[in-house]
Amino acid sequence: MAEINLNCKGLQCPGPIMQVFKTAKEAKSGDVINVKVTDRGFAKDIQAWCKKTGNELLELNEGETEISAKIKVK
Amino acid sequence: MMNQKVLVIGAVAAGTKTAAKLKRENPNFDITVITKDEYISYAGCGLPYYIGGVIEEKKELVVKTPEDFKLITGIDVLINHEAIDIDKENKKVKVKVLATGEVKDFHYDKLVIATGASPFVPPIEGIDLERVFTLRRVEDALAIREAVESGEIKKAVVVGGGFIGLETAENLFDRNIEVSIVELAPHILPGFDEEIALYAQNYMTEKGVNILTSEKVVSIKGKGKVEKVVTDKREIEADLVIMSVGVKPNVGLAKKLGIEIGTTRAIKVNQHMETNIPDVYAVGDCAETTNLITGKPAWYPMGSTANKMGRVAGINMNDPEEKDSLKGVLGTTVVKLFGLNAAKTGLSERDAKKEGYDVVSVIVPGNDKAHYYPGYRMIITKLIADKNTHKVLGAQVIGEGVVDKPIDIIATAITLGAKVEDLEKLDLAYAPPFSMAMATTIVAANVLLNKLKGKIETISPVQLKDKLDEVVVLDVRDEASNMICSIPGCINIYSEELSMKAEELDKNKETVLVCKIGKNAYLSYLQLKEMGFKNVKVLEGGMAAYPYKTE
Numbered sequence: 157m158a159e160i161n162l163n164c165k166g167l168q169c170p171g172p173i174m175q176v177f178k179t180a181k182e183a184k185s186g187d188v189i190n191v192k193v194t195d196r197g198f199a200k201d202i203q204a205w206c207k208k209t210g211n212e213l214l215e216l217n218e219g220e221t222e223i224s225a226k227i228k229v230k
Numbered sequence: 231m232m233n234q235k236v237l238v239i240g241a242v243a244a245g246t247k248t249a250a251k252l253k254r255e256n257p258n259f260d261i262t263v264i265t266k267d268e269y270i271s272y273a274g275c276g277l278p279y280y281i282g283g284v285i286e287e288k289k290e291l292v293v294k295t296p297e298d299f300k301l302i303t304g305i306d307v308l309i310n311h312e313a314i315d316i317d318k319e320n321k322k323v324k325v326k327v328l329a330t331g332e333v334k335d336f337h338y339d340k341l342v343i344a345t346g347a348s349p350f351v352p353p354i355e356g357i358d359l360e361r362v363f364t365l366r367r368v369e370d371a372l373a374i375r376e377a378v379e380s381g382e383i384k385k386a387v388v389v390g391g392g393f394i395g396l397e398t399a400e401n402l403f404d405r406n407i408e409v410s411i412v413e414l415a416p417h418i419l420p421g422f423d424e425e426i427a428l429y430a431q432n433y434m435t436e437k438g439v440n441i442l443t444s445e446k447v448v449s450i451k452g453k454g455k456v457e458k459v460v461t462d463k464r465e466i467e468a469d470l471v472i473m474s475v476g477v478k479p480n481v482g483l484a485k486k487l488g489i490e491i492g493t494t495r496a497i498k499v500n501q502h503m504e505t506n507i508p509d510v511y512a513v514g515d516c517a518e519t520t521n522l523i524t525g526k527p528a529w530y531p532m533g534s535t536a537n538k539m540g541r542v543a544g545i546n547m548n549d550p551e552e553k554d555s556l557k558g559v560l561g562t563t564v565v566k567l568f569g570l571n572a573a574k575t576g577l578s579e580r581d582a583k584k585e586g587y588d589v590v591s592v593i594v595p596g597n598d599k600a601h602y603y604p605g606y607r608m609i610i611t612k613l614i615a616d617k618n619t620h621k622v623l624g625a626q627v628i629g630e631g632v633v634d635k636p637i638d639i640i641a642t643a644i645t646l647g648a649k650v651e652d653l654e655k656l657d658l659a660y661a662p663p664f665s666m667a668m669a670t671t672i673v674a675a676n677v678l679l680n681k682l683k684g685k686i687e688t689i690s691p692v693q694l695k696d697k698l699d700e701v702v703v704l705d706v707r708d709e710a711s712n713m714i715c716s717i718p719g720c721i722n723i724y725s726e727e728l729s730m731k732a733e734e735l736d737k738n739k740e741t742v743l744v745c746k747i748g749k750n751a752y753l754s755y756l757q758l759k760e761m762g763f764k765n766v767k768v769l770e771g772g773m774a775a776y777p778y779k780t781e
Contacts, residue, residue: 166602169746170708177710194604196630197774204714221604 158184162191164198165222173201180211180229188214189227198223233260236547237323237336239313239483240344241265242272243533244514246294247540248342248547250303255548261305262336264325266312269368270296275533277371278394281378282401291368316341316487318507340509340547343489343497344540345480347515347531351473356450362471365394377470378405386410386470387459389447391418393565395474396430399439400568402470410440410466412447412459414475421563423578425593425691426612426626428777433570442466477531479516492518494529501555503543511547513539520558522645523577523623524585530561560624562641564634571609573637576624576644579614588617592678593690593771595747596670598631600662607631610775611674613640613650620649620682627670636671650675650682677748686752689742689767695778701740706754707773715773715780717744725750728757740765747772 162179164172172193179189191202199218202225206213215226236252238245241263249261263270271294279285296307308325314333315324323336349364351357361383363374377383384407388399391413403409411418411434417427418434418441435441446462450471459466479496481489490506492498496518503511515531517539538556545554564573582589591614599606609629615622625640627633643653654675660667668676680686694701694717703720705712712722723731725745735741741763743751751768758766769776 165604168601169750171711171746173710173714174708177708194601194606196607201711201714205710208713 157186157188160187160189162189165192165194167193168195171195171201172198173205176202176205176227180209180227183229185229187229189225189229191225191227193223193225194221196223198225202227233258234339235259235337236261236340236342237338238263238342238344239265239323240342240346240514240516241267241270241307241309242274242344242346242514242536244346244517244536244540244543245342245344246271246299246307247537248344248511248513248543249305250299251541251544252547253303253305253544255545257304259548263299263305263307264311264313264336265307265309266328267367268309270294270299270307270309272368274366277365277368278397278401280371281365281375281398282404283375284401288368288372291371313483316483318487321509338509341511342543342547343484343505343510343512343516344514345483345516347477347479349473350476350478352447352475354447354449356452356456357473359450359452359471360455361469362450362456362473364473365398366477374470374472378402378407383407383469385467386472387412387466387468388472388474389459390474390476391415391441391443392420392474392476393563395472396434396565396567398472398474399434402472403437403439407470408440410442410459410468412445412461412466413441413443414446416444418443419565419572421561421578422572422574422626423580423612425771425775425777426572426610426628429610429628429775430567430570430572432777434567437568477515479518479529479531481516484512484516492527492529494518494527496529498527501542501557502546502550502553503539503556504546511543513543519556522558522560525558528559528561530559532559532563534562535559560641560644562637564637569630570628571630571633572626572628573633574624574626575637575641576622577614578624578626579612582614582616582623587623589623590615590617590678590682591690592674592681592688593775594670594674594677595629595771595774596673597666598629598633598635598670599664600666603662608774609633609636609670610771611636611670613653613671613674613678615650615678615682617682620651622648622650622653625671625674636669639671650678654679686755687767688748688770690770691776691778694742694769694776701742702735703742703744703769704735704754705744706750707745711746711773717773717776718779718781720744725754728754729761732758732761732763735763737761737763738765740767742767742769744769744776745772747774 212228310328419427497512514536521528562575607630609631612626614624706725745751
C-alpha cells in the first residue's frame with residue numbers, strides 16, 4: 157500500500173479537492189493520500205467529499221496557515 | 231472678565247471629549263462635567279468582551295476615573311449627579327445628588343448636552359424578571375458577568391441581532407452557554423444587505439449559535455427569575471435574557487429646554503454642534519448628524535462619531551469664529567463574530583434603492599493576502615454604486631480575513647466623492663503578506679466596471695434564489711466540487727469540457743453560470759457568448775458567496 161504526498165498549497169480554483177479526487181481515482185484501494193493545502197474551504201470540503209465517496213478521512217489538521225489531511229482510498 | 235462657566239451633562243465619550251478639548255483650547259474656562267452614572271469615560275463597546283472574560287477586569291473597561299480626569303485635565307467630574315431640569319432664562323440647571331437626594335443649582339454660560347442613548351426596552355410581560363438585562367452601562371456588564379459566573383446559566387436568549395446582541399451572543403457562547411438569538415427582521419445585522427448578513431448568519435449557526443429570524447418575542451416567563459422566552463412561534467428555555475433591540479437618544483432634558491429635535495428623534499445640531507438655542511451644544515449619541523451621501527439627517531450612535539463631535543464642540547465653544555465642523559458620517563462600522571469579520575460603509579443596496587438611486591452592485595470574493603502566502607483568508611466585497619454617475623455609494627466586506635482595511639479605503643474614497651473608476655486605479659500598498667497584487671477593492675471595482683460597460687451580465691445570489699425554477703443553472707466547477715455542494719437542480723459541466731458539451735444545451739434559455747468565486751464562470755460566459763448563447767449570466771460571488779440552500 158502506497159503513501160502518496162500531495163502538495164496543494166497555493167491552489168484555489170479549481171481547488172485542491174479536484175487534485176485529491178484525481179489522485180484517488182488513480183490510486184489503489186488502501187493507499188493513503190497525504191495532502192497539504194492553504195485554501196481554507198478545504199477542511200469542510202474534504203469532510204463532505206469523504207462522506208459522499210466513502211473514502212476514509214484518517215486525519216485533518218487545521219493550522220493557522222496550513223491545513224493537512226490524511227485520506228485512505230476506498 | 232470672570233471665567234466663563236461651562237456645564238457638560240454626560241461623561242462617557244462625547245462629554246469628556248468636549249470638556250478636555252475645550253480646556254486644552256483655553257484653560258480659562260471653568261468647566262464642570264456631571265453624570266448620573268457612577269462610571270465615566272468607559273468603553274461601552276467593550277462590554278460584551280467583559281462578559282466573555284476577554285477583558286478580565288472592570289478597571290480595563292473604565293478608561294478614566296473622575297480623579298484621573300481631574301488630574302490630567304483639571305476638570306471636575308461629578309458622578310451620581312443627575313440633571314433634572316433647566317431654567318433657560320437664568321441659565322441654571324437643577325441637579326439632584328443621587329446619594330443624598332439633595333437638589334443643587336448649577337449656573338452656566340455655555341451648556342453641553344451629552345446625555346447619550348439608552349437601550350430600547352419593549353413593554354412586554356416579564357421584562358422586569360430577574361436575569362433579564364440590557365447591556366449599555368458598566369453596571370449591566372458587571373451584573374451579567376456575575377450571573378454567568380454563578381454557574382447557574384445554562385441557556386441564554388439574546389433578543390436582537392445587531393452588533394451588541396451578536397457580540398454578546400458570541401461571548402456567552404464562549405462561556406459554554408447554549409445561546410439563541412431572536413431577531414424580528416428577516417436576517418441578523420439589519421444594516422447589511424441580505425446576502426452578506428446571511429453569510430454571517432450561516433457562519434454563526436455553524437459555530438453552534440441558534441439563530442431565529444422573522445420572529446417576535448411576545449413575553450418572558452418565570453417565577454422571580456426568567457425561565458423562558460415566548461415568541462410568536464415557540465417557547466425557548468432561558469436562564470438569562472439579553473434585550474438588545476436597539477437604542478434611543480436621551481432627549482428628555484433637551485426637550486425641557488426647548489431644543490429642536492430632528493427627524494431622527496435625536497437632537498438637531500448644525501455642523502458646529504450648535505443647537506437652535508444660543509450657547510447650548512449637543513454631542514454624542516443624543517445628537518444627530520448628516521449622512522454624507524444623501525445629505526439627509528442621520529443618527530449613528532457610535533463612539534467614533536461621538537469623539538469627533540466632542541472635539542468640534544470644544545473648539546467652537548472657545549472660538550465660535552473658528553467654525554470647526556463635522557460635515558457628516560457614512561455609517562462606517564465593523565464587527566467581529568467568532569473568526570468572522572464584517573464591515574460596512576455608506577449605503578446598503580437596499581437603502582440606496584430606497585433613496586431613489588439607480589443602483590448597480592457586485593459581489594466579489596478575493597483574498598486578503600496573496601494566495602500563495604500562507605495564512606491568507608477569503609474576504610467577500612459587495613460594492614454598490616450609482617449607475618448614472620458611477621459614484622461609489624457603499625460597500626460591505628465580510629470574511630475571516632482583514633476587512634477593516636478595504637472598508638476604510640472605500641470609506642475614504644466615498645468621502646472624497648470617488649467614482650468606481652477612481653477606486654479601480656488606486657495605488658495601494660502591495661506585498662504578498664499584505665494584499666493580492668490586485669487588491670480586493672480594485673478587483674471589485676474592475677468587475678463593477680465590466681458590468682457597467684456591459685462586458686458581463688451578472689445575477690446576484692438573492693436574484694437567483696428567487697428564480698431557480700426558471701433558469702438553467704450551469705455549474706462549471708470540477709465534478710468533485712460539484713459533488714460536495716451545489717445549487718439544487720444545477721447541471722455540471724466542467725469549464726474545460728464546456729466547448730465540447732455546451733452544444734447540447736438550449737442557447738435561448740436563460741443560463742446562469744456558477745463557479746467557486748465567479749472568475750471561471752466569467753471565462754465560460756465569454757465562451758458561451760461566442761458560441762451564440764443569447765441569455766447568459768454569471769452568479770456573482772459564485773458558490774463562495776451563495777448563502778441559500780445547497781445540496
